Amino acid sequence: MKRLLWLPVLILFAFLPFSYGQQQIGWLRLTCKKQPAAVQIDSTSISPSRDTLLTLTPGIHSITALSPNRADWLVRDFHAKISIHASDTATVVITFPRYILLTSRPAGAFVCKNDSLLGRTPYIGKWRALKFKTIQVKKRGYFTQQIFLSGRNKARFTVVLQKDPAFWEQFRIIQRKKQLRKKRLHWSAAGTGGVALASGMAAYFLKKRANEAYNRYRNTPYPDQIKRFYDEAHHYDNFAGTTYLFFEVNLIASAVLLLQSLSK
Template sequence: MTSVPEGLVVFIDGSLAGTTPVASFVVIPGKHIIEVLAPDRYRWIAARAVDTITVTAGEMRSIDMTPHDELVVISIPSDAAVYGDVGLLGRTPFRIPFIGEPAWQTLSFERSGYRPAVVGVRPDSTLLVLVRLELAAGRQEMPDVLEGEGPMTIRDGKGVLVSGAAMVVAGVISAYSKDRANRAYSTYRQTLDPQALKDVRLYDRLSAVATLTTQISFAAFAYFLMAK
């Protein structure tokens, strides 16, 4: 397996297979999910590429994948319709890969009972858009892309503390579980021990749950941080 650029992390069915270029790896016949990620970045916003392949017994496949950065779009409250130059892009929260020349230089947020919001997106630098929608009867300014500028008042300090701590703990558990799954997978490849394969699946599930908890905690952290 090769990638552009090289040095990307490769996962097969959620288990670490190595970094590109990968000379070869052995899988059982059937369908498999191949995922490559840019290293040293938070996994949920990392540049990535995902492909599903089906292999038969004795078959050899050459795979070439190119990851793309993704724009993460979040609104408070969620379930807001987001429109770009090409029409409806999705409902928050969601992710959009940057492929080629992006067709959305601006994003329009619409949700029943709330004022519409329009934000600008810089495809060369923006990876996260976080918008707090205002009630239709409100008189506050239109929200914008989170830039980290200007004053911010934190009203719910306890909420920020708890959600932030949960995010950190869940992140540590996710990393630990993924490391244990990778070790178990290496053992399985060397010994073909069924128990090692069970351990891989167990720790992968635990890592997935912890990763989801991290994302939910991040959303709660952002909400408490921006709450007025």
């Protein structure tokens, strides 16, 4: 009778390791349409196939699957992190992200979707985000092109933008006006610069004459000539100051006009 009482206890202890082991493993099923070039779970490489069932320990694992088309850089590798629970099966469908390359002639056009800016050409975007969407390619001076990505578009395509004749005609008129304005500013700067040069030379010679008259005033031995030399020095000195002020004003005006002509 005592042996029969111990029998359930022995059976329980016999099945405990099996139950404990079952709770410490999980399964991961990997499926994909195209067989990847290589698959790596954490740091372990496994044989690639379209349908794989793996036994893993519970926790978070990283999955990397290399694209089978290694020559096409618009098809990227698959990367994901998956949480494995004990006694549970997680399924991961491997899909290789596809991208599109949109170029335009001329380059540098804006790529928009629903009035939101995506980027500028050459533009690389995710195919899944743009599939069955209409995008606009815009550039100043060209008509806007609308493209519907139906799913049959090639991964690489180029949009040729057509010029807007009205814009370029207006642009030529504006450029012509700018050129005329620049020429006028150049001539004005040259004219005021010439006046500044002439007034500067005149101020120099007048100041020289004023100094000569002042030296005669100081060194003359004739008292009746003192007042005449003094008045002459004062006269030339006033003219030299006026012409020098005229020189400074014209020099500043010439510099301003020249800077304006270079900035337009």
